[in-house]
Amino acid sequence: MSTSQKVHPAWIEIDLDQLHRNFALIRADLPANLRFLMVAKDNAYGHGAVEIAQAAINAGACMLGTVTVDEALQLRQNGISTPILVMGERTDAELAECIAHNLTPCINDVHTAAKLAKLAEQQQRQVDFHIEVDTGMSRYGVRWSKAAAVIAELNQITSLRLQGVMSHFAMSDELDKTFANQQLQRFEDMLAQLTARNISIPTRHMCNTGGFLDLPHAHFDMVRLGILPLGVYPSAVCRRIAGIAPIMAVKTRIAAIQELAFGDSVGYGMCYTAEKPHRLAVLLIGYGDGYPRVRNQGEVLIHGQRARIIGGNAMDAMMVDLSAMPQAQRWDEVVLQGKQGNDEISVHDIAKLKDTVSYDVLSGWRERLPRVYQTEGERP
Numbered sequence: 001m002s003t004s005q006k007v008h009p010a011w012i013e014i015d016l017d018q019l020h021r022n023f024a025l026i027r028a029d030l031p032a033n034l035r036f037l038m039v040a041k042d043n044a045y046g047h048g049a050v051e052i053a054q055a056a057i058n059a060g061a062c063m064l065g066t067v068t069v070d071e072a073l074q075l076r077q078n079g080i081s082t083p084i085l086v087m088g089e090r091t092d093a094e095l096a097e098c099i100a101h102n103l104t105p106c107i108n109d110v111h112t113a114a115k116l117a118k119l120a121e122q123q124q125r126q127v128d129f130h131i132e133v134d135t136g137m138s139r140y141g142v143r144w145s146k147a148a149a150v151i152a153e154l155n156q157i158t159s160l161r162l163q164g165v166m167s168h169f170a171m172s173d174e175l176d177k178t179f180a181n182q183q184l185q186r187f188e189d190m191l192a193q194l195t196a197r198n199i200s201i202p203t204r205h206m207c208n209t210g211g212f213l214d215l216p217h218a219h220f221d222m223v224r225l226g227i228l229p230l231g232v233y234p235s236a237v238c239r240r241i242a243g244i245a246p247i248m249a250v251k252t253r254i255a256a257i258q259e260l261a262f263g264d265s266v267g268y269g270m271c272y273t274a275e276k277p278h279r280l281a282v283l284l285i286g287y288g289d290g291y292p293r294v295r296n297q298g299e300v301l302i303h304g305q306r307a308r309i310i311g312g313n314a315m316d317a318m319m320v321d322l323s324a325m326p327q328a329q330r331w332d333e334v335v336l337q338g339k340q341g342n343d344e345i346s347v348h349d350i351a352k353l354k355d356t357v358s359y360d361v362l363s364g365w366r367e368r369l370p371r372v373y374q375t376e377g378e379r380p
């Protein structure tokens with residue numbers, strides 16, 4: 001490779017063909033009549049909200065989900081007109097934005113609903129909204145025991161249209177489903193109270209990926225999928241769908257090669273000392289790009305083989321041991337997350353390095369890394 005070519009020192013590749021396959025496999029797995037909402041919050045977990053949302057819509061997503069109004073506006077500004085559910089809590093100012101841009105807010109209390117209703121009346125509009133019911137997560141929503149009465153009250157407001165009622169699982173992807181089933185029971189009791197009051201809800205939804213995979217009795221009308229279309233499972237124990245694979249790879253190139261002599265130290269803090277002469281590669285990626293801050297820990301793939309990170313990594317650089325790959329040269333491609341040859345470093349491998357979950361690693365890759373979208377060619 002010529003160094004005059006414009007290359008970023010490190011970048012993220014998103015495999016749109018695999019994304020398309022993931023959606024096709026999910027669609028084949030979805031029971032008939034079960035709709036899905038694509039959760040595109042936090043830049044679609046770092047994958048690029050607009051690209052992922054567009055692919056989701058093409059794959060049949062009936063709705064998109066974000067948590068901030070800005071995230072929803074980014075989708076609107078990129079020409080996406082699909083309904084967007086803005087989850088979480090809203091300020092009064094944000095309610096006006098929701099109306100102006102046709103966003104569907106999720107409402108958690110009577111006060112906010114009244115504000116929304118007033119704004120809708122002022123504009124002589126009818127505004128769609130969903131209500132969240134807290135069934136045990138203790139985050140957003142009306143407490144389950146009070147929810148039916150609140151929903152009945154809000155259902156009376158003529159300037160608002162209650163389109164959905166949702167809840168969220170605190171633990172849907174572990175083997176022990178005791179609490180998930182308790183939450184489900186609370187939600188079902190609340191829905192039964194609504195039925196008794198002759199209130200029917202167009203869209204009832206409770207499941208994230210874990211619930212979709214493992215709690216078919218909790219599917220209701222729609223599931224909210226975030227991580228699964230990206231090819232990553234929320235836990236090691238939830239059900240698998242054959243063929244689903246990660247779409248994100250994080251890559252860089254060898255920027256320099258150093259020859260270490262016996263006794264040389266490597267990196268900040270002098271955490272590594274060479275016990276024999278060997279080569280190391282300098283990579284232009286560090287914790288400032290979202291890689292965990294590590295000390296003699298972690299591996300990358302070079303020529304399809306694992307190279308160990310040695311010394312402490314920096315904000316912008318890390319050093320890896322080239323002892324096992326004498327053929328490695330400057331500007332060779334390096335994989336930090338993803339496949340190379342027959343080996344793969346998974347997002348879970350990286351999550352272990354900082355004692356966290358895959359969600360945190362995916363959404364933790366910084367904007368500094370350009371996202372490159374790849375596709376083999378035309379698709380029908």
Ligand SMILES: *Cc1c(COP(=O)(O)O)cnc(C)c1O
Nearest residue numbers: 039168208209210224225226227
């Ligand atoms: C993030 C989120 C989801 C998506 O969860 P996944 O496990 O990524 O599928 C669903 N619902 C709500 C309320 C969320 O905040």
